[in-house]
Amino acid sequence: MPNLIRRRTVCGIGSATLAFVLLTAAPALSEGGPARGEQAFKKYAACHAMQSGEKKATGPNLFGVFGRKAASAPDYKFSEAMKKSGIVWDEATLDAYLTDPKKNMPGSKMAFPGLPKADERAGLIAYIKLKK
Numbered sequence: 001m002p003n004l005i006r007r008r009t010v011c012g013i014g015s016a017t018l019a020f021v022l023l024t025a026a027p028a029l030s031e032g033g034p035a036r037g038e039q040a041f042k043k044y045a046a047c048h049a050m051q052s053g054e055k056k057a058t059g060p061n062l063f064g065v066f067g068r069k070a071a072s073a074p075d076y077k078f079s080e081a082m083k084k085s086g087i088v089w090d091e092a093t094l095d096a097y098l099t100d101p102k103k104n105m106p107g108s109k110m111a112f113p114g115l116p117k118a119d120e121r122a123g124l125i126a127y128i129k130l131k132k
């Protein structure tokens, strides 16, 4: 196979195919994608379970939290602030809460400083949205 064509394949994959794979995979692998969100969430897994039925001592299970009313998970003792918040968890409310939980919801007992980086929050929210 002449050099020019050989250089255009990577492990036998045509450059067009490779470009297509990268383009389609990029969103999921990007900072704001669910795959990166899942990775980032591992740091906080001590506080929150994400599998249905799983329990953690500190925070409520977040499985199915997207689209749910705040503090409506049956088996957790939420703060009055969370119970009275009237929030329904979606992209906007999660983004605001995760930016600065204490400032966004004074009285919340989530001892977490928040996530200043918007795309990191986007990744986590994309991941949480999938967990239901």
Ligand code: HEM
Pocket: 041, 044, 047, 048, 058, 059, 060, 062, 065, 069, 070, 071, 072, 073, 077, 078, 079, 080, 081, 082, 089, 098, 107, 108, 109, 110, 111, 112, 124
């Ligand atoms: C990126 C990481 C985190 C995310 C996405 C997150 C998300 C949430 C959400 C959505 C709620 C409300 C749940 C509901 O209404 O059912 C919540 C509550 C809570 N989280 Fe987190 N959390 C994170 C990190 C943490 C960490 C690190 C801790 C422990 C230090 C923690 C402890 C709690 C606690 C104690 C509550 C209950 C708050 C209350 O009743 O006021 N969270 N979290």
